Amino acid sequence: MFLKEYFKTIFGTVKSLLTGMRRTGYYFTHGKEIITQEYPNEYPVLADRFRGEVVMIHDEKNEHRCTGCSACEISCPNGTIKIISKFETGPDGKKKKAIDKFVYHLELCTFCNLCIEACPTSAIKMDQAFEHSVFDRSRLTKVLNKPGSKIMEGVE
Amino acid sequence: MFEEVATTEQGDLVINVGPQHPSTHGVLHLIITLRGETIMKIEPHLGYIHRSIEKMCEGLTYRQFVYVTSKMDYLSSHINNHGCVLCVEKGLQLEVTPRAQVIRVLMDELTRIASHCLWWGALGMDVGALTPFFHAFREREMINVIMEETCGTRLTMNYMVPGGVMADLHSNFQKRVKQFIKDFKPKLIEYDDLLTNNSIFIERMKGVGILSKDDAVSYGCTGPTARGSGVSCDIRKWYPYEIYDKLNFEEVLETEGDSYSRYMVRVREFRQSLSILEQLIDNIPEGDFQTKTKAVLKLPKGEFYSKVETARGEFGVYIVAEGATNPYRIKFRSPGFSNLSALDHIARGQKIADMIAIMGSLDFVIPDIDR
Numbered sequence: 001m002f003l004k005e006y007f008k009t010i011f012g013t014v015k016s017l018l019t020g021m022r023r024t025g026y027y028f029t030h031g032k033e034i035i036t037q038e039y040p041n042e043y044p045v046l047a048d049r050f051r052g053e054v055v056m057i058h059d060e061k062n063e064h065r066c067t068g069c070s071a072c073e074i075s076c077p078n079g080t081i082k083i084i085s086k087f088e089t090g091p092d093g094k095k096k097k098a099i100d101k102f103v104y105h106l107e108l109c110t111f112c113n114l115c116i117e118a119c120p121t122s123a124i125k126m127d128q129a130f131e132h133s134v135f136d137r138s139r140l141t142k143v144l145n146k147p148g149s150k151i152m153e154g155v156e
Numbered sequence: 157m158f159e160e161v162a163t164t165e166q167g168d169l170v171i172n173v174g175p176q177h178p179s180t181h182g183v184l185h186l187i188i189t190l191r192g193e194t195i196m197k198i199e200p201h202l203g204y205i206h207r208s209i210e211k212m213c214e215g216l217t218y219r220q221f222v223y224v225t226s227k228m229d230y231l232s233s234h235i236n237n238h239g240c241v242l243c244v245e246k247g248l249q250l251e252v253t254p255r256a257q258v259i260r261v262l263m264d265e266l267t268r269i270a271s272h273c274l275w276w277g278a279l280g281m282d283v284g285a286l287t288p289f290f291h292a293f294r295e296r297e298m299i300n301v302i303m304e305e306t307c308g309t310r311l312t313m314n315y316m317v318p319g320g321v322m323a324d325l326h327s328n329f330q331k332r333v334k335q336f337i338k339d340f341k342p343k344l345i346e347y348d349d350l351l352t353n354n355s356i357f358i359e360r361m362k363g364v365g366i367l368s369k370d371d372a373v374s375y376g377c378t379g380p381t382a383r384g385s386g387v388s389c390d391i392r393k394w395y396p397y398e399i400y401d402k403l404n405f406e407e408v409l410e411t412e413g414d415s416y417s418r419y420m421v422r423v424r425e426f427r428q429s430l431s432i433l434e435q436l437i438d439n440i441p442e443g444d445f446q447t448k449t450k451a452v453l454k455l456p457k458g459e460f461y462s463k464v465e466t467a468r469g470e471f472g473v474y475i476v477a478e479g480a481t482n483p484y485r486i487k488f489r490s491p492g493f494s495n496l497s498a499l500d501h502i503a504r505g506q507k508i509a510d511m512i513a514i515m516g517s518l519d520f521v522i523p524d525i526d527r
Contacts (some may be wrong), residue, residue: 009355012355013355013356016353016354016355016356017354017355017356019349019353019354020287020349020350020351020354022349023287023291023346023349023350024287035294035297046304047301047304047305047308047326049304049305049306049307049308049323049326050304050308050309051308051309071451075219075220076220077216077220077221077223077224110223110312111308111309112223112314113308113314113322114219114220114223114314117317117322118451126308
């Protein structure tokens with residue numbers, strides 16, 4: 001009785017091990033089903049909604065849609081965005097609020113997408129760039145509006 | 157140099173496991189008193205990853221604090237966010253559109269599968285089987301791709317907002333989820349071959365770390381840990397939120413209460429989550445994915461509590477509101493903390509070599525315990 005149980009356990013164990021080994025052997029001989037990406041040689045295909053970093057949309061005339069309303073700055077949980085605004089005199093002589101610098105601290109950003117949701121004029125969006133490592137931390141503080149850019153006409 | 161060995165008055169050996177030990181799944185520090193090889197006492201030490209999230213949330217608005225909770229139990233971040241938005245919606249008395257409800261449930265179940273996948277692989281590693289880890293991560297990657305496409309991120313998605321979800325489903329979503337269901341079903345048989353029916357694994361897990369039904373209740377265990385002991389505690393069944401009451405799924409219960417039954421609960425939950433996905437994926441109602449809300453949310457004065465079933469158990473959010481834009485006080489009831497409190501009880505009298513298997517079967521996420 002004891003011997004019977006003893007051998008039953010041994011054969012049961014060997015059988016269950018072989019079942020597992022069959023799975024491992026299957027993938028050993030079917031190399032194409034392995035999905036490892038060799039990243040620096042093989043660039044990953046990123047989704048269009050991927051949250052890499054915040055960028056400001058500029059058109060070919062170097063114009064953006066940001067009015068400097070600070071909705072993104074208020075909605076940010078981490079204080080990532082700082083908007084430094086200035087007053088511009090328009091062609092009709094009226095003073096108008098505009099952005100001087102849209103400062104974006106990438107080192108503080110947690111990619112929660114709340115600023116994009118809050119923006120009433122869709123001036124900012126998330127970009128696919130994800131390789132953010134730099135040698136100097138100060139390079140992570142970015143000014144998003146391009147130099148010399150101005151607000152698109154008709155955006156209030 | 158190592159002449160002094162920490163011992164108690166009875167001559168028991170005191171050892172430290174962690175805080176930087178790979179099998180504690182994070183920075184959990186356990187002070188274990190040993191007599192020979194037998195565990196006499198386990199003292200968990202917390203606080204290594206404490207970020208005072210509850211206090212942090214008091215300074216954030218009702219839209220912002222949702223995001224922080226995905227940093228707690230990062231493996232079921234969707235479900236954490238879900239609990240928070242449910243609580244805010246309870247305060248605002250917001251109705252969520254049917255489409256948003258279905259999307260939320262779909263995302264919750266995908267998260268549950270992804271979380272259980274990671275746990276399954278990590279448990280294999282804990283008991284000495286390296287292969288399952290790679291198999292589990294291959295399937296988890298498929299879910300991550302789905303999440304990346306619709307939510308934009310892979311781990312800490314901030315997809316749920318008060319009133320619905322942040323964006324509509326990606327056009328590839330249905331196709332990819334169907335493909336995932338089709339691919340994942342044969343993989344479950346593969347999982348059983350690799351680990352569930354492996355006799356070495358069964359020897360390590362069966363009869364080890366027994367948590368009785370009464371103890372599971374008195375320690376406040378929830379989720380698969382308690383269901384492995386036969387306690388029926390699924391929030392989706394008992395206090396259904398969203399559309400869970402209309403879905404056809406079964407609450408997985410095992411009666412033994414040992415590590416293996418906790419393992420079996422999670423493995424069987426794979427199939428239940430898959431069945432929920434199958435029921436919903438072809439029946440996503442049309443309509444808005446988000447109810448129009450005010451730009452600034454203000455909860456009325458009062459106290460609100462809502463709970464959801466994460467991959468680890470009951471996650472509760474308690475908000476005390478004073479009528480301002482930010483909560484006066486927030487308390488999170490996280491499943492990991494209560495489940496950890498049972499560790500000392502169930503590991504007492506067991507061998508030190510079984511400790512890791514018991515911990516693995518309890519499925520800890522340390523940031524969830526510490527907050």
